[in-house]
Amino acid sequence: MTKRLFGLSLLLCSALPVLAQIEVNTGNVTVRVLYKGQQMPYGCRLYFSSQTHGFGCGASYTGVTTGSFTLTESHGYPFPPINFTINAGQTTIVDVETSSVVGVVSGLVQVNGQIPNPGVAILSTNEDGNASTDGTGRFNLLALAGPGTGSVIGSYSTLATFPFNAVAGQTVDVGTISASTGNVTVRVLYKGQQMPYGCRLYFSSQTHGFGCGTSYSNVNTGSFTLTESHGYPFPPVNFTINAGQTTIVDVETSGVVGVVTGLVRVNGQIPNPPVAIISSREDGQASTDPTGRFYLVALAGPGTGFVTSNYSTLATFAFNAVAGQTRDLGTIGSTTLNGVIVAKSGSLPTKQWSIRIQNTGINTAANTQLDNFTLVQTFGSGAGPACNAPSVTSTFPIAAGLLAPGTNVTVPVSINFGNCAPNARFTATLTYSANGGSATGTKSLSNQQP
Amino acid sequence: MKKLILSLFLLLPTLPAASLTLIPSGGAISGTPGSTIGWGYSLDNDAPAYLVITSVLESGFDPLLGTFQDFVVNVNITIVGPNSIQTQNFDQGLQQGFGQFVINPGALIGAATGSTFLVNYDLLINDPNGPLGSNPGDQYGLEFTFDGTVTVNADSGVPEPSAIILTSLGLLCAAWRVRRTRASS
Numbered sequence A: 001m002t003k004r005l006f007g008l009s010l011l012l013c014s015a016l017p018v019l020a021q022i023e024v025n026t027g028n029v030t031v032r033v034l035y036k037g038q039q040m041p042y043g044c045r046l047y048f049s050s051q052t053h054g055f056g057c058g059a060s061y062t063g064v065t066t067g068s069f070t071l072t073e074s075h076g077y078p079f080p081p082i083n084f085t086i087n088a089g090q091t092t093i094v095d096v097e098t099s100s101v102v103g104v105v106s107g108l109v110q111v112n113g114q115i116p117n118p119g120v121a122i123l124s125t126n127e128d129g130n131a132s133t134d135g136t137g138r139f140n141l142l143a144l145a146g147p148g149t150g151s152v153i154g155s156y157s158t159l160a161t162f163p164f165n166a167v168a169g170q171t172v173d174v175g176t177i178s179a180s181t182g183n184v185t186v187r188v189l190y191k192g193q194q195m196p197y198g199c200r201l202y203f204s205s206q207t208h209g210f211g212c213g214t215s216y217s218n219v220n221t222g223s224f225t226l227t228e229s230h231g232y233p234f235p236p237v238n239f240t241i242n243a244g245q246t247t248i249v250d251v252e253t254s255g256v257v258g259v260v261t262g263l264v265r266v267n268g269q270i271p272n273p274p275v276a277i278i279s280s281r282e283d284g285q286a287s288t289d290p291t292g293r294f295y296l297v298a299l300a301g302p303g304t305g306f307v308t309s310n311y312s313t314l315a316t317f318a319f320n321a322v323a324g325q326t327r328d329l330g331t332i333g334s335t336t337l338n339g340v341i342v343a344k345s346g347s348l349p350t351k352q353w354s355i356r357i358q359n360t361g362i363n364t365a366a367n368t369q370l371d372n373f374t375l376v377q378t379f380g381s382g383a384g385p386a387c388n389a390p391s392v393t394s395t396f397p398i399a400a401g402l403l404a405p406g407t408n409v410t411v412p413v414s415i416n417f418g419n420c421a422p423n424a425r426f427t428a429t430l431t432y433s434a435n436g437g438s439a440t441g442t443k444s445l446s447n448q449q450p
Numbered sequence B: 001m002k003k004l005i006l007s008l009f010l011l012l013p014t015l016p017a018a019s020l021t022l023i024p025s026g027g028a029i030s031g032t033p034g035s036t037i038g039w040g041y042s043l044d045n046d047a048p049a050y051l052v053i054t055s056v057l058e059s060g061f062d063p064l065l066g067t068f069q070d071f072v073v074n075v076n077i078t079i080v081g082p083n084s085i086q087t088q089n090f091d092q093g094l095q096q097g098f099g100q101f102v103i104n105p106g107a108l109i110g111a112a113t114g115s116t117f118l119v120n121y122d123l124l125i126n127d128p129n130g131p132l133g134s135n136p137g138d139q140y141g142l143e144f145t146f147d148g149t150v151t152v153n154a155d156s157g158v159p160e161p162s163a164i165i166l167t168s169l170g171l172l173c174a175a176w177r178v179r180r181t182r183a184s185s
Helices: A002-021 B002-011 B161-184
Strands: A026-035 A059-065 A067-073 A082-086 A091-097 A102-111 A121-124 A129-132 A138-144 A146-153 A158-166 A171-179 A181-190 A214-220 A222-228 A237-241 A246-252 A257-264 A276-279 A285-287 A293-299 A301-309 A312-321 A326-332 A337-347 A350-359 A365-379 A398-403 A408-416 A425-434 A439-448 B018-023 B028-031 B036-045 B050-059 B066-070 B084-088 B099-103 B112-124 B139-152
Touching (some): A082 A091, A138 A158, A146 A171, A181 A237, A237 A246, A293 A301, A312 A326, A337 A365, A350 A425, A398 A408, B018 B139, B050 B066, B099 B139
Parallel strands (some): A102 A171, A181 A246, A326 B112
Antiparallel strands (some): A067 A082, A121 A129, A146 A158, A181 A214, A222 A237, A257 A293, A285 A293, A337 A350, A365 A398, A365 A425, B018 B036, B036 B084, B050 B112
């Protein structure tokens, strides 16, 4: 053990001199892009790079490996390469004087005949300079010598363009640049009212996207066309934005969109807090009110809705929206059963009636059963005390098993009609359930003869 | 062989040929908030049996807009004889027709709602009002399904007949008084 420790110590001692020689020499570098000796007084978009770094309009790097480098203009503009050296522990400043290549374009911007608020952006089509207007509407744009095009940029789009011919080292005034803007509001309506329920429809014009009721101000004037972005069957709407005015574009949806309503119960209770309802198509969304009811706008036609809470889906339901109408889906998420008498056999006084129970919902009905069956006489000789109440001799509940959506099962019910006449008429009431009682149903069938 | 197939085809039971259509055709009705409107019906029974309606279910009407009540089961007994057509227009007072829809007073103008009706009926060989009762050839649990829609309109402002009569009487009285005054002066 002692020998091993001694050997390790020797190894470390022999390696120390080598470790000491691994020394990285670094320095710092700053590139300053100047116009007539001053750091670019206006916005600058020129871009230079050396072998190791890219330099925008004045960028600094520390901890750069020492050595000799060459700075070049990255877009190929006519700047001669500049050689520079970074020395260990020192800061190298590299000045790029641009006045022999760059000039200043000056001008005045007016929007709708007025001086705009400061800050309207001015860009050159070449990636050379950018500027913004001051309190008097004036701008000074640095630009590479030669012809170019400037753009006045509003909040969302180009308001005006202007040509210029920049002269290296000089300021050229292009005069007044006039732009006109207006405002636009797109209102998504259902039967003339702003979408009363959540809406996820999305429209766009050539310049802007419009959700369900969006406004933009200081938009360039002109003629535009509004279209539905998802390809839903909304006809295009043409509109015009005039200088200094607000254009309201109404999109009436009731020819394309309907409303589906329903009740939501979570564990048999009104959901609290409310739960969200969304359509699988990007058309509508809603949430439940204090009674658990929701109203969901949806494109006409079949669709699927989701009841969601905390990003999880509680229930799924199918719907078929009808344009311009509201359709009630009943209670969402519950299994829907329907019963009916489909056959009668036997001879009086004992008869056997066949009851068909159908799962008309979209969820499976487990442990379906006929819970009860009653008859109330409504017509016929022997009615009243002369016709003893028919005796339903079957024992309830009568199991009907598992019912997948759209399937049915028929169960028999035995009845002793006693002394009731053949033409006596009854109202039969069927009561059925499934899923441990969470899904129930009742059906009354009138004019039933034995 | 062909004869055998033809004979078998002829022996197949024919489907009950019956149809129920709402009046107005298409089932679209409209009314003002607070009003009661409804549908008539035409029941065409081409079957050689008595058609008896046993239940009506609606699913789809927006409860905010109003409530539906059927007349063909809950109010009346609807039986149509073999190969017969029964037509009944909506009459709220007599409670005739297919059913009524009471529009809630607070329903929004322009709102619309629709429903799919499920009507169950039986086809009975013997007259339900006769002495014989059910027959092995009876068919039970048959159904019609169709749509009805309700639209809430603004009050059109058209005066009712009673208002027209009262106004006319008033004008006649006024004219008579003017004439008397002139004659006496």
